[in-house]
Amino acid sequence: MPIIPLDKKMRLTIRTIMIIVSVGYLxxxxxxxxTEYILSDFEADRDxxxxxxxxxxxFSLSTENVTHGNTSLKLDLYPSDYxxxxxxxxxxxxxxxxxxxxxxxxxxxxxxSITVRIDDKKDCPDxxxxxxxxxxxxxxxNGLRIPxxxxxxSDGNRTLDLKKIYGFLIFMSxxxxxxxLYVDYVHLN
Numbered sequence: 001m002p003i004i005p006l007d008k009k010m011r012l013t014i015r016t017i018m019i020i021v022s023v024g025y026l027x028x029x030x031x032x033x034x035t036e037y038i039l040s041d042f043e044a045d046r047d048x049x050x051x052x053x054x055x056x057x058x059f060s061l062s063t064e065n066v067t068h069g070n071t072s073l074k075l076d077l078y079p080s081d082y083x084x085x086x087x088x089x090x091x092x093x094x095x096x097x098x099x100x101x102x103x104x105x106x107x108x109x110x111x112x113s114i115t116v117r118i119d120d121k122k123d124c125p126d127x128x129x130x131x132x133x134x135x136x137x138x139x140x141x142n143g144l145r146i147p148x149x150x151x152x153x154s155d156g157n158r159t160l161d162l163k164k165i166y167g168f169l170i171f172m173s174x175x176x177x178x179x180x181l182y183v184d185y186v187h188l189n
Contacts, residue, residue: 037097039087039168039186042073050088056080065105067141068185072105077172077179084114084171085183094148095162097188102144102170105182106137112172112179113137116144118151119167120160128155130167137181148188 040047048059058076066072077083094100106112118131131151135144151160172179 035189037091037188039089039188040073041069041185041187042071042183043069047073050090052086052088054083054086057083057085059085062182065107065141065182066184067103067105072103072182072184075181075183077175077181079175079177082171082173083175084169086171087168087186089165089168092165093163094165094188097162098148099189100146100148100187101189102186103184104137104142104144105184106139106142107180107182109139111136111138112175112181114181115169115171115173116146117167117169117171118160118165120162120164122166124167128157129153131160134173 040050042061045061048061051059053059056078058078060074060076061071062074063071064074073085075085100118102116104114113134113136115132115134119125121129130153132154133146137144148162149159151162152158153160170183
C-alpha cells in the first residue's frame with residue numbers, strides 16, 4: 001500500500017485533534033476522586049467543632065506528637081464507660097478509598113486498648129450490626145491503618161456499605177484511670 005504524504009493543513013488538523021484528546025484525558029484524570037481525603041488534621045480550633053463532645057473526654061490542640069501539619073489533638077480520657085471521640089462526618093461515601101489511617105501517640109509506658117467503631121446506618125445500629133474492633137496502642141507512635149474492605153459487622157454477617165458511612169468513633173472501654181492520647185492526620189487514602 002503506498003504512503004500518501006499529508007499536506008501541511010492535514011498535519012496541523014491531526015496535531016490539533018491529538019492535543020485536544022490529550023488535554024481532555026488529562027482533565028478527566030484530574031477531576032476524579034482525590035487520592036486522599038482528610039477527615040481531620042487538627043490544625044485550628046474550628047476542627048474541635050467536628051466532634052460530638054462527651055463527658056469524661058477533654059479535647060485540646062497540641063504542638064506535641066504532631067505527624068502532619070503543626071498541631072495534633074490531645075485527648076484526656078477519664079474513667080467512665082466509653083470516653084473518646086465521635087466524628088461529625090462531612091462526607092459519607094468512602095467507597096473511592098482503600099484505607100482509613102489514624103496516627104496515635106501514646107505517651108505512657110504501657111500499652112492501652114482503643115476501639116474503633118464505624119456505622120453504615122444513621123440510627124445508632126446495635127453492636128452486631130456495626131464495625132467494632134479493638135487495637136492495642138503501644139507506647140510511642142502508632143500508625144493505625146484499617147483496610148476499608150475489612151469493615152465487617154461485629155457478627156460477621158455483612159460488609160459495611162462504604163457509600164453510607166454515618167458514624168466514626170475512637171474510644172476506650174471503661175478505663176480505670178485517666179489516659180492521654182494524641183491523635184493526628186485522620187484520613188482516607
